[in-house]
Amino acid sequence: MYIKKISLINFRNYGRIELDVGPSVNIIYGNNAQGKTNLIEAVNVCACISSHRTSKDRDLIKFGEKEYITELLLHDDEYDTDTSISASFYTEESEDNPNSTAKRELKHDGIAVDKISEYMGICNTVIFAPEDLNLVKGAPASRRKFLNMLISKVSPTYYDALNRTNRIINQKNASLKSFRGDIKKADDNVLDFWDFSLADLSAEMIMYRYRFTELLSRKASSHHSVISDGKEILRIAYSTIGGAVELLERSFSSEEELHMFIAGTLSEAIYARIKGILSEYILSKLKASRRYDVEKGISMSGIHRDDLDIKLDGLSMKNYSSQGQQRSAALSLKLAELQIIKDFTRSAPILLLDDVFSELDSGRRVSLLSGMKDAQIFITCTDREYIENELAKFLMTDIDPVFFKVTSGSCVREE
Numbered sequence: 001m002y003i004k005k006i007s008l009i010n011f012r013n014y015g016r017i018e019l020d021v022g023p024s025v026n027i028i029y030g031n032n033a034q035g036k037t038n039l040i041e042a043v044n045v046c047a048c049i050s051s052h053r054t055s056k057d058r059d060l061i062k063f064g065e066k067e068y069i070t071e072l073l074l075h076d077d078e079y080d081t082d083t084s085i086s087a088s089f090y091t092e093e094s095e096d097n098p099n100s101t102a103k104r105e106l107k108h109d110g111i112a113v114d115k116i117s118e119y120m121g122i123c124n125t126v127i128f129a130p131e132d133l134n135l136v137k138g139a140p141a142s143r144r145k146f147l148n149m150l151i152s153k154v155s156p157t158y159y160d161a162l163n164r165t166n167r168i169i170n171q172k173n174a175s176l177k178s179f180r181g182d183i184k185k186a187d188d189n190v191l192d193f194w195d196f197s198l199a200d201l202s203a204e205m206i207m208y209r210y211r212f213t214e215l216l217s218r219k220a221s222s223h224h225s226v227i228s229d230g231k232e233i234l235r236i237a238y239s240t241i242g243g244a245v246e247l248l249e250r251s252f253s254s255e256e257e258l259h260m261f262i263a264g265t266l267s268e269a270i271y272a273r274i275k276g277i278l279s280e281y282i283l284s285k286l287k288a289s290r291r292y293d294v295e296k297g298i299s300m301s302g303i304h305r306d307d308l309d310i311k312l313d314g315l316s317m318k319n320y321s322s323q324g325q326q327r328s329a330a331l332s333l334k335l336a337e338l339q340i341i342k343d344f345t346r347s348a349p350i351l352l353l354d355d356v357f358s359e360l361d362s363g364r365r366v367s368l369l370s371g372m373k374d375a376q377i378f379i380t381c382t383d384r385e386y387i388e389n390e391l392a393k394f395l396m397t398d399i400d401p402v403f404f405k406v407t408s409g410s411c412v413r414e415e
C-alpha cells in the first residue's frame with residue numbers, strides 16, 4: 001500500500017493543497033516553521049486518527065477556520081486498485097465558546113465509516129519523530145498511547161474494547177465524583193455494575209497488552225542489541241493492576257501454553273479459562289479499592305493507569321540512562337512497532353520520518369533504513385543537498401527520491 005495523493009483543507013498552516021507523491025522516497029524540505037511536520041502529521045492523522053504532537057483535534061484546524069479535511073488516495077499493490085480514505089473534524093469551539101459540539105467524519109471510498117475500528121488499519125503508518133523520546137522519559141500516558149495505537153493497528157477488536165473501557169471508566173468516575181468523600185452516599189449497586197463490566201473488559205485488555213508487550217520487548221531487544229553493538233540489554237515489562245501479571249503468568253499450565261498465547265495460537269477454551277481467572281481477580285481488586293476511590297472521588301485502581309517499564313541492563317531507563325541510550329531505546333521500540341505491524345498485516349507500513357534522520361549516527365541510520373526496504377517513506381529535513389548525499393550512502397538501490405519544497409503553507413513538487 002502506498003499513497004498516490006495527499007489532499008488537505010485547512011489543516012494547520014495549509015489552506016488547500018493537493019500533492020501527487022512518489023511510491024518510494026519522498027523528501028520534504030524547507031526552512032523551519034514552514035509546514036514540513038504539519039504535512040507528515042496530516043498523513044498520520046488521516047491514516048490512524050492520531051497526531052504525534054497533540055491530543056486535541058482543535059489544534060489541527062487552521063487558525064480562524066472550523067474544519068480540517070485530510071484525504072489520502074492510496075494504491076493497493078495486492079489488488080492493483082486505488083482506494084481513498086478521509087478524516088475530517090469540525091468544531092465551533094473557541095475561547096468564548098469552549099463547550100461547543102464537535103464532529104468527526106471518516107470515509108472510505110467516499111462512504112462514511114461509523115466505527116473507528118473499521119477505519120483503522122486500512123492504511124498503516126509508523127512515524128519516527130523527536131517526540132519518540134517521550135516513550136522512554138515521558139509520562140505513562142505516552143507509553144499507553146504507543147501500546148494502544150500499536151495494538152489497534154493490527155487488531156480492531158482491541159480498539160473497540162479500549163473504547164468501551166474508557167467510556168465505562170468515565171461513567172464510573174462521574175459516579176465517584178458525585179459520591180466523593182462520603183462513603184454512606186456511595187451506591188454500591190451502581191459501582192458494582194461498573195466494576196463488573198470493567199473487570200471483564202480489563203481482563204481482555206490486560207491479555208492483549210501483556211502479549212504485545214512481550215512481542216515488543218523481544219523485537220526491541222534485538223534491535224537495541226544491534227544498535228549498541230551487543231553491549232546493552234533492553235527489556236520492556238508490562239505494568240498493570242498489582243499482582244495481575246503474576247497471576248496471568250501463573251495461570252498458564254506450561255511454558256508452551258504461554259508461548260502459544262504470545263504467538264496467538266492458544267485455543268479459545270484455554271484463553272477463556274484464563275480470562276475468567278483474571279477477571280475475577282480484577283473484580284476483587286476494584287472492590288478492595290472502593291473506599292479509597294470514593295474518598296478521592298475518582299478510580300484509583302485500574303488499567304487506565306497501566307505503564308511499560310523500560311529497562312536497560314536491569315535498570316529502569318527513566319532514572320538511569322543517558323540521552324544517547326534513551327534515543328537508541330526509543331528507536332528500538334519504534335522499529336519493533338514497525339516489525340510487528342509488518343508481521344501481522346503482511347505488508348510494509350508507510351514510514352514517516354520527521355526530523356529524525358539528520359540526528360542519527362550512522363549505526364542507527366543503518367538500523368532504521370534496513371527495516372524499510374520496500375516501504376514508501378516520507379522524510380522531512382531542512383537541507384536538500386545534505387539529505388540527498390546522506391541517502392545515497394544508505395540506499396544502494398536505484399531509488400529516485402521525489403523532492404517537495406515547503407514554504408509557509410505551500411508545498412511544491414520539484415522535478
Ligand SMILES: Nc1ncnc2c1ncn2[C@@H]1O[C@H](COP(=O)(O)OP(=O)(O)O)[C@@H](O)[C@H]1O
Nearest residue numbers: 012013032033034035036037038059061062063
Ligand atoms: N492550527 C494552525 N493553524 C495555522 N497555523 C498553524 C497551526 N498550527 C501550527 N501552525 C503553524 O505551523 C508552523 C509550524 O509548522 P511545522 O510543520 O511544525 O514546521 P516545520 O516546517 O519546522 O516542521 C508554525 O508557523 C505554526 O504557527
Ligand SMILES: [Mg+2]
Nearest residue numbers: 036037038355
Ligand atoms: Mg518540523
